[in-house]
Amino acid sequence: MNNWRWPMCWGVVLLLMLVSLSLTLPRTEFRADLRQLLPSGSVDPLMQQVAGQYQQQALLLLSHSDSQTLTRALPILRDKIAGLEGVSGSATDPSKGLDIATLVNVFGRFPLSLLSAEAEHARLNDNYDYIVERYFTVLSQPGNPLVGLTIGSAPLLNLVDWFPRVQGKWRQDGEYWYLQGEQRYYGLFLQLDEQALNVKQAPWLVEQLDVLLTSLPADTQVLRSGMLFHTAVASSRASFEMQLFGGMSLLGVVLLTLLMFRRIKPLLLTTVLIGSSLLAGFAALLLVFQQVQLLALVFAVSLIGIAVDYAYHLLCLARYTGERGRALVKHLTPALLTSAVTTAISYLLLTLLPIDLLKQVGVFVAAGLAFALLTALLLLAWLPLHFPPQAAKSKPGSALACRSLLALMLLAAISGAWQLRFADDVRLFNSSPAWLLQNEQQVASLSGYTQYPRLLSVEADNEEQLLQRFAAIRHAFSAVGLDPQALSGLDQWLPSMAQQSQNASWLREGLVQGQLDDISSYWQEGALQQLLDAPDAVLTLALLPEALRRAYPPVLHNGHHWTGVLRFAGSLDKQQLEAVNQRLDFPLQLHDEPALISASLKQLRLYLMEFLLAALLCMGLLLSWRYGVKRGALMVGICALVTGNALIIGQWWLGYASLFNLLACVLIVALLVDYLVFITEHGDSGHVRQALLMSSLTSMLAFGMMVFSQTPAIYQFGFTLLVGLSLGWLVCRLLPAAWIRNINEPL
Amino acid sequence: MKSIILLMLAAFSLNAEPQDAPTWLGALQQGTFVQEKQLPQLKRPFVSRGLFAYDPDRKQLIWHTQAPLNNKLLIDEQGVAEEDAQGNPQVLTSDGQVSQVLLILFSGDVQSWQEVFDLTWQQECVTMTPKQPFLRDLFSQFELCRLSDTQQQIRLFETNGTQARIVLAPMPESEPEPLQ
Structure with missing residues (x-):
């Protein structure tokens, strides 16, 4: 009975671990994205949140030699995709529910405040002829519904030109939108749930999408873009490799152990030790972290390599000395304890680093090693082993x-x-297959947008200052040879209040002075007076339609602290950003995720080098103390x-x-x-x-x-x-x- | 009774659709235009005149307004561009949906019309009602009529009450240069 006391204690601890696992496993989320590598607190949470929103989007570009055949199949595909679990939206329209009637209704309330860039230029030159010329141009255009839609609220027809070309390179074909390459690439815009990007859901969802895509006409070319596809590939591959390598190495360990001991029992005991220490590492990991990085598990499996050694040392010692129970424990404990403590302490040093991925590896291995030690000393040493005496x-x-x-x-x-x-560029570690990277490049060359959004943020004390800063950024971009139209932001719909006021004053002055009589001569009786008598109204952020605000990078404010975000389509290097910043009297921050992850990898490497030196020093001290x-x-x-x-x-x-x-x-x-x-x-x-x-x-x-x-x-x-x-x-x-x-x- | 009415309607629609498209369709690929736009907000119609040319191969319509101002619009499936003083096209809108309808109208191709519109044939006119909802939201109907051996008329009825009447005529001899 005395011999079973320690194994029973071990059993109780194991049971407690299983209970803990059953409680923590359902709440745990497994992720495969490299953002986990970013040190905690190194990224502006707002920017991370905005970037995260883009990662929950996916784009399919579909092309076929016969566009009509393809567009007939598109709505069926769109609706089927919308029904998939993990997809919260599927649309053929990049404007996501923005309809012109709503826009006219909102912006028509500010008939004199809004001018196109060209009309602004005319205002600066006091050139009313431009307004008259544009009025006649849009009226003489055959079939421009914007004229009829806006003339009631903005009779100078300035709104017809003002509505910005918000869709970038997207062009409309009926209810479908396409990018023009060698042929038309029709877009299917997917909005995903956050869960859709986890390692289980992403491969399933991509598989379902692939099944649905087979319903498209034969020879349809499909380009895929978005984090979803990369996560699915990475997850499937990591899962396959973990199973393959895990299986192969397990087989190797089994064969070697059988070869060495020529008995099944040592093999079973080794398996119990490895299995229970993995279980302990996993239980500790889930107890401490709610989000587990898949890459951490891959590295943490290295625990097997360390833990199995404890079983071998115990079994070899038992085999060649014939010792069992207390004698075996006494003989083995100093070496096992010294070994486990030095290794566990070294791994625990990882938890001091500000990287969740490494913390997870540290916790997993340290807990696993501790339990491997317990398993060796409380269980394996006390079980009957029948080795014949052997030298x-x-x-x-x-x-x-x-x-x-x-x-x-x-x-x-x-x-x-x-x-x-040392190389730290994240692209060196990109495991996405060549075809997917090629898809991304093609989508980027067609749409201008890259997989990782290039986000620019600016801060201000109030809304007006923020809008003026947005305008200054666009001027600075233009001045350094970058296309300001490639900046997507809410300011495209919202000029600063000062600008609105200047526009309204100038147009009103022109009407009063008779500079715009050629236009007003067409108006019904009283329309001119009604326009002049209308109170000065200013368009503000709060008045923009909700759908519009959702479709653009956000503007957020907390008390007197305003932050605005712009998304840039195209490449923007460090020197160009510096050149832009030199023209601004406020800082413009670039959130470039690949660059950020590369910088984090470098930081992580430096931390690891310091950690290795610290671990060697720590081991040196412990070993010097002991030996x-x-x-x-x-x-x-x-x-x-x-x-x-x-x-x-x-x-x-x-x-x-x-x-x-x-x-x-x-x-x-x-x-x-x-x-x-x-x-x-x-x-x-x-x-x-x-x-x-x-x-x-x-x-x-x-x-x-x-x-x-x-x-x-x-x-x-x-x-x-x-x-x-x-x-x-x-x-x-x-x-x-x-x-x-x-x-x-x-x- | 209801079924009799339905049968009569069906018979009428069968009779109303000719086996062959009228010969005058698609006859005018370039010439002059006079456009008269009536908007409820304007006290008098807005009239503009100029030259037009439709290129079926490039699927492009050149709309050269000469009065009350001089400007040249290039309308293709991608949208509308305006030719600047240097002769370079400046994109006005990349919204191709209305452009495509105009191009289909000018093509005179009955098969293309039937894909986009429900057609009602009369003696010298064809009325076209958009099939697609997005187009129905903007235009209630289009009408193409033969005014004479040389003249045709297109009418556009927008849902907001705007009406445009465009009279197309052959290029006069005083305008020998084709539009490019």
């Missing part, structure tokens, strides 16, 4: 070979360190050399080093410290060598599989680990007995 063979290390290897590695590290070139300064320094020195070489070889192979190579280095250090701790604790014994061989082989197998990944980040991670673990094992294998004798003896 492990051990080949001693070679001082010369080890010295040569370390010298070579030192040389490579010194020479390679100067050539290390003495010399041995502690030797162990940390070996870790640093191996990781440095893995990084340099990674650079030689890939052409650059990245954040993900550094992440692999963290794991290399964690595993290597374990190897060295066990060698130091248990000496140059056969069971340690056996356990190290097993551990290295299984880890190399598990992470080596990642070099077949199509996701650049995972590939870089796997490659560095494969190199680092191979080098680490080789160093440990060659370490001479004289260097690694029992801790009670001086070095």
